[in-house]
Amino acid sequence: MPGALLPLLHAIQDDIGYVPELAYPLIAKALSLSVAEVHGVVTFYHHFRTHQPGRHILQVCRAESCQAMGSDALEIHIKNKLGVEFHETTPDGTFTLEPIYCLGNCACSPSVMINEEVYGRVDNKKIDQLISDLKSTS
Template sequence: MNIHLPRADVAEQTLAIIDEFKGLEGPLLPILHALQDEFGYVPQESMPVIARELNLSRAEVYGVLTFYHDFREHPAGRHVLKLCRAEACQSMGGDRLADRAKALLGIDFHETTPDGEVTLEPVYCLGLCSCSPSAMLDGEVHGRLDDAALEALVEEVRR
């Protein structure tokens, strides 16, 4: 992941990614995914390049970027904790668990701890409805969470 590239390099890599996907029908989402895979987020410097190359307005590009919860506009922390916010998890105590996670980390959703270690994100279904409430930590899913299990996850990433 190349997070701290000079502006010209970001534009250059953005162009290379656009060239790779430009021939697809509806290339914007694959381009945004590829940029996030490359940088860990979608850099602001990429927006005008995407808009120009796809003949879209910057507002259209930004609208798509902000509509989907998986895209980030800023680098994430070293660890990403995603809490399921879907109905099944909410009905099994997901709201209380989310409040607990926010309190333990001292941040809200879409924020990163001041030390850059943990980003907290909502996710709208991990497919573990029968094991709710659930979370995903760095790509690994965890079901049937309670306060103790959540605290263990947070402790794991805080070490």
């Protein structure tokens, strides 16, 4: 079916948290696509993950409003605090750090999203507290 690939990839990721590369041949066969086409779509969109994420997904907004309000410095602080880069998971499996390109919370920049919850006007102190709170409940 034309157009079935994106909904299928979203369903897989929603169900297990990522789209495993081992599934590409099965997806390709089911949709009469090449493995390269499936791989191309998964790697083109930042939303899709190819590896198991941490228990908490921490996304830092990279849109213009958040950058203008200091998200670059916040991003550096978070990377140093967690010891990971974007698209990496902390060694303890608690956090996966990802960029996101607009959370629609521009009036409260800079913003982050942790799991499915958006936080605005985030500074180093606030993100440290959020991370600490999540570590204590994990």
